[in-house]
Amino acid sequence: MNIEDIKQRITGFSNELYPFAHALIPEELQAQQLVIDGISFLFADKDCKTRLFDLLEVTEHEFVNKEFFDLKKVSIKVIYALAKKRFTQLESGLDINQFGVFYRLGLSARAALFLKYKFGFDADEVSEILSLSRIEVMTLTHESRSHMVDFIRPVQEGLQQ
Known part of the structure; x- marks a missing residue:
């Protein structure tokens, strides 16, 4: 090279x-x-x-x-x-609210989700980058993803007519 x-x-x-x-x-x-x-x-x-x-x-x-x-x-x-x-x-x-639901997550949560789902890193690689344990990364990723899904899930009451 x-x-x-x-x-x-x-x-x-x-x-x-x-x-x-x-x-x-x-x-x-x-x-x-x-x-x-x-x-x-x-x-x-x-x-x-x-x-x-x-x-x-x-x-x-x-x-x-x-x-x-x-x-x-x-x-x-x-x-x-x-x-x-x-x-x-x-x-x-x-003004984080102007950017969408992803940016309402904490910095570590955004980093964990991005590294896992955009870069395709496994939990060990993400834990090395974020200086967290593997369990902390898995928990953070799961909770953050769940929070985003809950935020964009439609409210059942508003859908019934």
């Missing part, structure tokens, strides 16, 4: 990570900044930099894909950690 291939793969992360960042903070500029910070971390962190440089000498396609997937998960974890901090600062200025 060469430097240009690595840059191209890392740059491609932004298209995949933006929807996740926007799910956490529903404001375009803030979501974009989260993605930039998440990707920048890969170049600033010593371990991640070493892993990227090691990819220059690897030719095994399967290993390269696994390594990029792991690096993408590092970026996702950074985005989530930064979003938790920034959301508390921005929360008073955001």
